[in-house]
Amino acid sequence: MITQVDFFKCLSDPTRLSILKLVLNKQNICVCELQEQLELSQPKISRHLALLRAHAILVDTRQGQWVYYSLNPNLPDWAVDILNIMARQDDGLMKSQSEQLVSISTFCE
Structure with a gap:
């Protein structure tokens, strides 16, 4: 089980915070x-x-050759x-990311 300190440490990084917001928005990414979306390299992400x-904030699921991430259903x-x-929260970032998620052209499917 995650501690509050570890949870907030994870949220304190801007990249991880953006990842979590995208996961929250899309559910399975x-x-x-x-x-x-983040314009970052695959190794960094x-x-x-x-x-x-x-x-244990996120869990992964393999579908063919792709791995999808979602929130852990057992989070406290x-x-x-x-x-x-x-x-x-509407912080502008989520609104623009939400609009872009609709138009993403991925090779995942």
Whole structure:
């Protein structure tokens, strides 16, 4: 189970925070979609995803050759509450990312 300190350490990094916001928005997201949205390299995104998985904030599911990430359904209630508050915030970033998610052309499918 994740501690509050580890949870907030994960949220303190701008890249991990952006990844979590995209996961919250899309529910189930592939690395290639994160690459396109965040304009970062696959190794950098994978390193952040590995930390989020190690702390059990995200879980991964393999579908063919692709790996999709989603929130861990077993997160403590306090963590889910915080993430839900984040999801409701309109900070401009989420609005632009949300609009772009609709138009993403990925090779994941």
